[in-house]
Amino acid sequence: MRLTRYATIHDDPAPAWPEWVPGGQRRRLDALNRLALSALDPLLAQGAALDPETAVVVSNSYGSVDSTLRFLGSISSFGDRGASPTPFTTSVHNSTAGVVGELLKLHGPCTTLSQGGTGGLAALRWAQLMLSAGRAPAVLVIVGDKHVDWSRATAGRLSGSPWPIGDGVAVCLLEGDDAVGREVRAGRHPAPRCLDGGALLARDERVLEQSARGQVRIRAPDVLGSWWPCCTLSALPLDDPAPLQLREIEHQHVIDMWIGPA
Amino acid sequence: MPPDPDPRRARRPVAITGIGCLGAPGLGVDRQFAALSAGASCLSTWVHPSLPLAATVPIGRVAQDIPHIPSRSAALALCAAREALADARIAPTARGDIGVVVGTCTAGLPESEADYLTLGPEAPSENYRRQQAHRTTQVVARMTRCDGPQSTHTVACASAAAAIIEAVELVRSGTCAVVLVVGADAMTRVTMSGFTSLQLVDGQGCRPLILERNGMSLGEGAGALVIEDPEHARRRGATVVASIVGWGMRADGYHVTSPDPTGAQLSRALTDALADGGVGAGEVGYVSAHGTGTKDNDGCETQTLSRMFGAVPTASWKRTYGHTMGACAAIEAVGCCLALRHQTILPSAGSDDGTPLGGVEVVRAQRSGRLDVVCSTTLAFGGVNAAILFATSGRCG
Numbered sequence: 001m002r003l004t005r006y007a008t009i010h011d012d013p014a015p016a017w018p019e020w021v022p023g024g025q026r027r028r029l030d031a032l033n034r035l036a037l038s039a040l041d042p043l044l045a046q047g048a049a050l051d052p053e054t055a056v057v058v059s060n061s062y063g064s065v066d067s068t069l070r071f072l073g074s075i076s077s078f079g080d081r082g083a084s085p086t087p088f089t090t091s092v093h094n095s096t097a098g099v100v101g102e103l104l105k106l107h108g109p110c111t112t113l114s115q116g117g118t119g120g121l122a123a124l125r126w127a128q129l130m131l132s133a134g135r136a137p138a139v140l141v142i143v144g145d146k147h148v149d150w151s152r153a154t155a156g157r158l159s160g161s162p163w164p165i166g167d168g169v170a171v172c173l174l175e176g177d178d179a180v181g182r183e184v185r186a187g188r189h190p191a192p193r194c195l196d197g198g199a200l201l202a203r204d205e206r207v208l209e210q211s212a213r214g215q216v217r218i219r220a221p222d223v224l225g226s227w228w229p230c231c232t233l234s235a236l237p238l239d240d241p242a243p244l245q246l247r248e249i250e251h252q253h254v255i256d257m258w259i260g261p262a
Numbered sequence: 263m264p265p266d267p268d269p270r271r272a273r274r275p276v277a278i279t280g281i282g283c284l285g286a287p288g289l290g291v292d293r294q295f296a297a298l299s300a301g302a303s304c305l306s307t308w309v310h311p312s313l314p315l316a317a318t319v320p321i322g323r324v325a326q327d328i329p330h331i332p333s334r335s336a337a338l339a340l341c342a343a344r345e346a347l348a349d350a351r352i353a354p355t356a357r358g359d360i361g362v363v364v365g366t367c368t369a370g371l372p373e374s375e376a377d378y379l380t381l382g383p384e385a386p387s388e389n390y391r392r393q394q395a396h397r398t399t400q401v402v403a404r405m406t407r408c409d410g411p412q413s414t415h416t417v418a419c420a421s422a423a424a425a426i427i428e429a430v431e432l433v434r435s436g437t438c439a440v441v442l443v444v445g446a447d448a449m450t451r452v453t454m455s456g457f458t459s460l461q462l463v464d465g466q467g468c469r470p471l472i473l474e475r476n477g478m479s480l481g482e483g484a485g486a487l488v489i490e491d492p493e494h495a496r497r498r499g500a501t502v503v504a505s506i507v508g509w510g511m512r513a514d515g516y517h518v519t520s521p522d523p524t525g526a527q528l529s530r531a532l533t534d535a536l537a538d539g540g541v542g543a544g545e546v547g548y549v550s551a552h553g554t555g556t557k558d559n560d561g562c563e564t565q566t567l568s569r570m571f572g573a574v575p576t577a578s579w580k581r582t583y584g585h586t587m588g589a590c591a592a593i594e595a596v597g598c599c600l601a602l603r604h605q606t607i608l609p610s611a612g613s614d615d616g617t618p619l620g621g622v623e624v625v626r627a628q629r630s631g632r633l634d635v636v637c638s639t640t641l642a643f644g645g646v647n648a649a650i651l652f653a654t655s656g657r658c659g
């Protein structure tokens with residue numbers, strides 16, 4: 001498959017709303033949705049309007065933290081019968097996919113993954129399955145997480161990450177092999193460098209180090225300056241045309257993808 | 263009805279070689295079959311501080327002992343997974359390459375919400391880590407010793423449908439010969455309070471697919487399937503329970519929480535599933551509908567089904583289980599397998615004392631039937647529509 005469009009945003013506390021998001025929606029949507037739509041805006045500007053049959057896969061690890069906490073706060077304040085429905089509707093993990101589908105009128109297959117540190121490449125794997133099965137002309141991949149202060153502190157304490165807990169979203173458009181773009185394949189293929197992301201704890205580092213096979217290793221959070229579980233795709237060095245092995249790890253489970261030249 | 267699809271476009275079916283389930287009827291596929299055959303309501307109230315609304319509103323709760331692990335959703339998933347793997351007769355030592363794909367909506371939320379609501383946000387909570395959906399997948403994989411690729415879908419009420427679809431494609435693409443797919447969700451206060459706040463819960467218990475319906479009931483449970491390459495199953499002498507011949511999945515692009523009342527994309531999902539399986543609409547002998555009992559869902563769903571299949575026998579099992587959220591498509595997949603295995607048309611629980619919705623035939627009592635293909639539909643928040651076609655084991659022979 002081919003990577004034909006790409007955009008990313010990270011560690012921006014107040015990203016601008018795209019002009020195409022109506023005011024009524026802006027009031028309803030939460031911080032993760034806003035970040036995702038902000039990342040999507042430059043990708044949409046890179047080409048023609050998306051085909052309405054485009055598939056969508058969103059991947060995040062913590063879900064809509066902002067909405068979930070607001071809804072829990074509402075239960076605390078008003079009781080189980082009196083809680084506000086507004087944050088409940090955006091608290092589901094797949095609200096971003098639903099919002100993107102609604103705003104862009106996309107009707108292809110649509111899912112949301114929550115696969116921790118391997119969520120970015122799991123989304124690429126799903127995209128490849130859909131394209132190979134002929135289920136969509138293109139797949140829009142949206143990967144990222146957005147914390148609030150409480151979850152940032154809690155996730156930082158629990159994750160064991162040596163990097164500060166950040167926020168970010170990467171968006172990619174993937175199309176079939178007849179499109180023009182960087183080639184993306186599943187599995188391991190020759191590449192001088194590998195870009196690593198995921199849990200990256202000490203035990204995971206050992207697994208990645210042993211399997212690097214002489215490749216120069218780049219760690220995504222070193223590039224970005226912060227870490228979130230599936231931040232790998234936010235650190236793609238697309239200005240360099242050399243092939244690159246992508247690896248994400250979680251509990252010593254590795255997903256490998258490879259991105260080659262155009 | 264749409265024209266029959268071009269058989270040359272059909273893609274190969276996959277085998278189901280093991281099934282497992284637990285829900286309000288109890289643990290094990292035999293209990294599910296007994297409850298579904300009887301059209302039983304297994305909803306009841308439950309007095310417990312972790313779920314205040316359940317004291318007055320009936321839910322589908324799993325009352326059996328389940329493994330004592332920190333996440334209830336993971337424990338439910340593990341029970342169903344173990345039963346399915348035992349049914350498939352795959353020894354623990356032979357599971358190294360088996361993929362695990364899980365669909366779950368709330369995952370570890372029951373435990374983390376309890377910490378948050380009782381101890382407050384400052385309480386340090388290991389349970390916040392377990393709230394992440396993929397932790398459920400990791401627990402299932404580790405405790406069943408299935409060490410192949412992992413994936414976790416969290417697509418609200420269509421989570422398990424999305425998981426089944428990925429599992430089918432992992433097998434069809436040759437990525438995996440065998441995939442364990444599980445849908446699991448435990449009851450949470452967030453879910454119960456959320457749907458109550460949307461005024462979508464029927465305080466008397468849901469009565470899907472009838473004019474007098476007044477909302478949904480919530481439930482918990484898990485369903486599991488072992489999905490296998492048919493040739494791999496044949497080589498190891500496995501018994502094929504049923505097959506999956508096609509799937510369709512379409513997004514409404516209409517509204518995050520309300521289904522498109524025209525059912526346009528549900529209709530396309532059904533058409534895609536028929537084309538994928540090379541199945542004519544007239545071959546579908548029975549439908550397990552999503553049938554939540556809400557005005558919007560059941561109205562657009564039955565209208566779409568009748569346009570596609572005519573007066574096809576149709577049932578919702580939400581009165582038996584409650585709406586088990588991310589688990590429901592897996593539980594209903596097990597029900598479809600049982601209908602095919604026993605060649606029986608299972609009733610729509612809770613529909614016997616109301617006016618059935620028109621268009622389809624709402625099944626009011628169990629009867630025998632010659633079933634070759636059974637369809638399961640799922641609709642979800644986010645505007646997701648999924649259709650999966652199950653068929654007799656002979657279809658993948």
